[in-house]
Amino acid sequence: MLNSDEKVNDYLYPMKIFEITTYLESLAPINSQESYDNCGLIVGDKNSEVTNALLTLDCIEATVDEAIEKKCNLIIAHHPIVFKGLKKITGKNYVERTILKAIKNDIAIYAIHTNLDNYKNGVNKKIGEKLGIKKSKILQPTENKLNKISVYVPKTHQNHVMEAMFKAGAGNIGHYSECSFSSPGNGTFKASAGTKPFVGEIEKRHTEEEIKLEVIVATYQTDQVIQAMLLVHPYEEVAYDIFQLSNKNNFEGAGMIGDLETAISEKDFLQKLKDTFACKVIRHTALLDQPIQRVSWCGGSGSFLLPNAIAAKADIFITGDFKYHEFFDADNQLIIADIGHFESEQFTIELLNELIQKKFPKFAPCLTGKITNPVNYF
Numbered sequence: 001m002l003n004s005d006e007k008v009n010d011y012l013y014p015m016k017i018f019e020i021t022t023y024l025e026s027l028a029p030i031n032s033q034e035s036y037d038n039c040g041l042i043v044g045d046k047n048s049e050v051t052n053a054l055l056t057l058d059c060i061e062a063t064v065d066e067a068i069e070k071k072c073n074l075i076i077a078h079h080p081i082v083f084k085g086l087k088k089i090t091g092k093n094y095v096e097r098t099i100l101k102a103i104k105n106d107i108a109i110y111a112i113h114t115n116l117d118n119y120k121n122g123v124n125k126k127i128g129e130k131l132g133i134k135k136s137k138i139l140q141p142t143e144n145k146l147n148k149i150s151v152y153v154p155k156t157h158q159n160h161v162m163e164a165m166f167k168a169g170a171g172n173i174g175h176y177s178e179c180s181f182s183s184p185g186n187g188t189f190k191a192s193a194g195t196k197p198f199v200g201e202i203e204k205r206h207t208e209e210e211i212k213l214e215v216i217v218a219t220y221q222t223d224q225v226i227q228a229m230l231l232v233h234p235y236e237e238v239a240y241d242i243f244q245l246s247n248k249n250n251f252e253g254a255g256m257i258g259d260l261e262t263a264i265s266e267k268d269f270l271q272k273l274k275d276t277f278a279c280k281v282i283r284h285t286a287l288l289d290q291p292i293q294r295v296s297w298c299g300g301s302g303s304f305l306l307p308n309a310i311a312a313k314a315d316i317f318i319t320g321d322f323k324y325h326e327f328f329d330a331d332n333q334l335i336i337a338d339i340g341h342f343e344s345e346q347f348t349i350e351l352l353n354e355l356i357q358k359k360f361p362k363f364a365p366c367l368t369g370k371i372t373n374p375v376n377y378f
């Protein structure tokens, strides 16, 4: 419950957990997470009122302690504390102990992970900002996550149907919304006995001037768009097609790439990287004695994107968790710079704070004061 003496968050209404999470998922939908992931509310009741939220990269026992101390009953973490199914929760490892402690203290745990990685203004956009790169694009756009819907609608109902589909999420291409294409034509049908056709007579072929309306839609929104369309379409039996597209979605995906305004030397760039991300060490491949201008990066474990970085002619690829043998794959085509998983994603906390405050300006989340990086450097 909200404590009225508490001046930390001077918002005017008691906000519920789902109000924050629904908003975050409107930016970074759960369906855009990777298959191995477990984003969303992991512990807690979405209808609970939020006292305050603690933003962190990892949620471990110390994070729950911090939440208790700072009177936050919601932890918003980048990494999910639970990835796989748990059959027993007895406290035998840190995952189970964290969950037990959270439940005992009525603290909810929410994770926004690869859906935030894949979001165009997410984890990697923030890293680009820190690198001083103004214009960046997705390094590996998602594929096979778009459908096209064609629906045949009588001319009189074209706008009505189109509006409903737009409202349900169709017609968004990058920074453009309400995109559609319409072409006129004639539809025929013969209604059988027992039907109630919108136009025409029973058992008689009818020709109707129709519009073929085409819109693009994300796969995860396809069902809701179809339902919205059926609700307002005047026909008893609606003719529509759903086509799976292999188009890339350039506004969602893994990693990013962009150019520095002016090229700088490799050593200067590495030093800048070290300072910006407060790295104790950067593991990197051989320097190539070439200036750095085109930079590619991926917060966390991004080694799978090395071929994309090479194909895009990046001078350097920055990420964490590169393995020994993977370093060889740089093959003198670019420099791999492993700055550490935690280090690369540390600004995600700042990002979450900005996203939340943009929507709820009177809500001031707590930023964790704990370094949860399990890796130490001697």
Ligand SMILES: [Zn+2]
Pocket (backbone or CB within 6 Å): 079, 299, 300, 301, 341, 345
């Ligand atoms: Zn990570």
